[in-house]
Structure formats: C-alpha cells, structure tokens
Amino acid sequence: xxxxxxxxxxxxxxxxxxxxxxxxxxxxxxxxxxxxxxxxxxxxxxxxxxxxxxxxxxxxxxxxxxxxxxxxxxxxxxxxxxxxxxxxxxxxxxxxxxxxxxxxxxxxxxxxxxxxxxxxxxxxxxxxxxxxxxxxxxxxxxxxxxxxxxxxxxxxxxxxxxxxxxxxxxxxxxxxxxxxxxxxxxxxxxxxxxxxxxxxxxxxxxxxxxxxxxxxxxxxxxxxxxxxxxxxxxxxxxxxxxxxxxxxxxxxxxxxxxxxxxxxxxxxxxxxxxxxxxxxxxxxxxxxxxxxxxxxxxxxxxxxxxxxxxxxxxxxxxxxxxxxxxxxxxxxxxxxxxxxxxxxxxxxxxxxxxxxxxxxxxxxxxxxxxxxxxxxxxxxxxxxxx
Numbered sequence: 001x002x003x004x005x006x007x008x009x010x011x012x013x014x015x016x017x018x019x020x021x022x023x024x025x026x027x028x029x030x031x032x033x034x035x036x037x038x039x040x041x042x043x044x045x046x047x048x049x050x051x052x053x054x055x056x057x058x059x060x061x062x063x064x065x066x067x068x069x070x071x072x073x074x075x076x077x078x079x080x081x082x083x084x085x086x087x088x089x090x091x092x093x094x095x096x097x098x099x100x101x102x103x104x105x106x107x108x109x110x111x112x113x114x115x116x117x118x119x120x121x122x123x124x125x126x127x128x129x130x131x132x133x134x135x136x137x138x139x140x141x142x143x144x145x146x147x148x149x150x151x152x153x154x155x156x157x158x159x160x161x162x163x164x165x166x167x168x169x170x171x172x173x174x175x176x177x178x179x180x181x182x183x184x185x186x187x188x189x190x191x192x193x194x195x196x197x198x199x200x201x202x203x204x205x206x207x208x209x210x211x212x213x214x215x216x217x218x219x220x221x222x223x224x225x226x227x228x229x230x231x232x233x234x235x236x237x238x239x240x241x242x243x244x245x246x247x248x249x250x251x252x253x254x255x256x257x258x259x260x261x262x263x264x265x266x267x268x269x270x271x272x273x274x275x276x277x278x279x280x281x282x283x284x285x286x287x288x289x290x291x292x293x294x295x296x297x298x299x300x301x302x303x304x305x306x307x308x309x310x311x312x313x314x315x316x317x318x319x320x321x322x323x324x325x326x327x328x329x330x331x332x333x334x335x336x337x338x339x340x341x342x343x344x345x346x347x348x349x350x351x352x353x354x355x356x357x358x359x360x361x362x363x364x365x366x367x368x369x370x371x372x373x374x375x376x377x378x379x380x381x382x383x384x385x386x
Contacts, residue, residue: 006079012084019303021113022318023176023220024317025091025318026285026317029091029092029317030053030054031052031316032054032055032086032228033056033095034057034058034077034104036072037097037357038249039065039198039292040064040350041246042293042301043065043313050310050313052369053070053071054068054071055070055073057075058073059088059158061074063066073089075222077101078101078103080107088111090112091318092113093105093108094292095114096115096237096292096293098125098290102121102122102123102125103362105117108375115270115316120270120291124238124288127169127170127200131144134266137261138386140284141201141285142287143202144200144202146199147191147198148199150188151193151197157201161203161204162181162182163183164181164203164204165179165204166191167179167193167194170196176195178195179194185363207278209230209245210275211229211275212275212276212294213226213227213254213259214259216315216324217264217272219315221264222320222321222325223260223264226304227252228244228247228335230242230246231291235365239334240386242325243300243331243380244329247386258284262274262286268292269316271291271308271319273290273293273296275288290373295310295367298355300324302328306322311324330376331373332368332371335356335367336365336371337365338365341362343356349373351374352372353373
C-alpha cells in the first residue's frame with residue numbers, strides 16, 4: 001500500500017497513544033521500518049516468522065523491503081504529515097540504516113516507541129560525534145581531528161600525522177567520501193575530493209585484520225552477543241565475512257566486552273554492530289558502530305540458533321532474546337554487481353545458501369544478495385585457502 005493510509009489495527013497489546021517507550025510489542029502488531037533496503041527486507045521476513053507485520057517508510061516505492069512488507073509509505077523522511085500517518089499505522093518503529101534524520105525519530109517518539117532511539121542514531125550517523133562518544137567512554141579509537149576547511153586539514157595533519165584517511169563526517173559508506181592522506185598528498189585536492197565541507201582525519205592504522213561484533217540488547221538490559229566475525233573488503237566494500245574470526249579467545253572476549261560496553265552506554269534497545277581493527281600487536285581499535293543489522297552478520301542466517309534479524313525483531317519488540325549459539329562455521333560472500341548472475345550454480349551446491357534482495361539492476365558496486373557457505377564447527381580455524 002502506498003501513501004501510509006492504513007488504519008491502526010486494534011490488538012490485545014494496542015495501548016492508547018502515546019505508547020509507553022518501555023512497552024512490549026506482541027505478535028500481531030505492526031513494526032514500522034524507516035528505510036526500504038535489503039536490511040529492512042530481511043528484518044520483515046524474520047518478523048513475519050514471529051507473527052508480526054511490517055510497514056515500510058521510504059522515499060522510493062517498491063524497494064527490497066516493501067516487496068515483502070504488508071504496507072508502504074512513500075515520502076521523504078522529513079514529511080511530518082506522512083510520519084503522522086505512519087505512526088498511527090504501526091506499534092513500534094525502527095530504522096534499517098543510520099541516515100534517517102534524528103528529527104524524524106524525535107517526532108515519532110511523541111506517539112510510538114522508536115528502538116533504538118535518537119541517541120544511538122545520532123552517534124552512528126556522524127563520525128565526529130561517534131568518535132567523541134567512544135573516546136568519552138574510554139573505548140579505544142584511532143587518533144582523529146575535525147576538518148572544516150583546507151586550513152583545518154593542515155592543522156589536523158599536524159595533530160594526527162600525514163599518514164591517514166580523510167572522511168566525510170556524515171553520509172559516507174562503502175569507501176565513498178574517503179580520501180587517503182600521505183606525506184605527498186595535495187591538501188587542497190584531498191579536501192575537495194572528500195566531497196563535503198565537514199570531515200574527520202583519522203590516523204592510518206596498519207591492522208592485521210578487521211573484525212566485527214554484533215550485540216543485541218533488550219528492554220531490560222539483557223545482552224546476547226554473536227561470535228566475532230573476520231571481514232575482508234574489495235574496493236572498500238565488504239566482500240567476505242568468516243565466522244568465527246580467527247583470533248585468540250582473549251581477543252574474542254575483549255571484542256565482546258567492548259561491544260557490550262558501547263551498547264550499555266547508548267542504552268540501546270535493538271542491535272549494534274561494532275567494527276574493529278586488530279593491530280599487528282593484537283590490540284583492538286573500534287572503527288565504526290551501526291545500530292542496526294549489519295552486512296557482516298548475514299552469516300548468522302544459516303549458522304546460528306537465532307539469526308541477527310530475528311534477534312533484532314525480538315529486541316525492538318521487547319521480547320526475550322534468542323540464543324546466539326553458532327552450530328556451524330560459515331563464510332558469507334556478498335553478490336556484488338554481476339556476480340549475482342551465478343545464482344543458478346549456487347543453488348546446486350548443498351552447503352551453500354542463497355539470499356537475493358529483489359533488486360532488478362545489477363550495477364557495479366551494488367549489493368544484489370549474498371551466499372552463506374556452512375562448514376563443520378571448528379573446520380575454518382586452520383583453513384589456509386581463505
């Protein structure tokens with residue numbers, strides 16, 4: 001349905017507006033999702049298995065999430081009239097990416113719970129806010145400095161060093177809005193190539209491995225954490241995730257602890273992905289956080305008792321969290337661009353699980369789906385082919 005004119009369905013757990021932000025949302029209710037991409041799609045599919053319906057709010061019609069949802073509102077994220085209709089049609093709202101305006105979340109909070117809320121959203125959508133927040137709770141990050149003009153970049157280099165990465169403060173993803181800084185870099189060109197006025201210079205980290213940890217946190221503060229995952233990128237886009245990450249148990253527990261501390265500090269209700277660098281001397285540095293399901297957690301769909309999307313639904317609805325026990329090792333491979341054309345061969349492989357996102361055009365750099373290959377537990381630890 002386009003336009004968001006669905007009348008709110010009365011249910012046993014429907015509460016008078018505004019609904020308390022600590023309310024549990026039972027099966028039969030409607031989950032509103034801001035964003036229409038593949039993360040919303042897989043969340044909606046998981047929600048359906050638990051008896052929920054989903055209503056998508058996105059600027060474009062017929063996206064991956066809307067294809068599998070019960071209803072759709074097509075409007076800009078700052079359209080207050082559309083947000084009002086949306087709030088009247090759902091019981092709880094969430095977001096599937098972090099570039100939703102915080103003001104829109106604040107507006108919805110006048111009527112319905114939004115989980116996770118504006119604190120997590122504002123921290124994740126601005127790299128300067130994010131890193132300042134992490135530093136404020138004693139989470140290790142790379143040295144960084146704010147950049148607002150060419151002179152500011154020169155000052156940042158003097159502070160951080162001439163070996164770094166200049167990133168836009170907002171809206172950058174998959175390597176977009178990032179410029180490598182080296183001693184011989186033309187500073188003016190680098191600032192222009194960043195493509196934004198406000199940015200952050202981060203010191204370059206010579207890391208051994210990038211890993212991520214996904215933590216779920218419920219209404220009562222209960223947390224469940226998935227095994228750390230080893231991530232590999234091509235052209236700044238995640239290509240492969242290996243679960244579990246091939247790191248020591250000590251590092252694994254440290255990564256889990258950092259993720260839990262961040263989720264607690266955000267008072268998060270939902271899911272939080274924490275990306276980390278493992279340095280050459282086995283130290284952990286937090287790179288980014290994302291308060292939503294994450295590409296590096298797709299392996300959980302075929303290797304865990306509870307996948308990240310079901311866990312996300314459980315958390316935002318205030319239900320008991322599921323077990324994150326891993327019953328298989330797994331390798332997730334993104335199907336980027338024309339790689340998706342191998343889908344038929346993938347279906348012939350008994351240990352491979354295909355997940356397609358319903359996108360029509362396979363453009364270069366576009367995530368069209370992913371494949372999870374499962375292995376016997378423990379078999380990836382010494383696999384030198386990966």
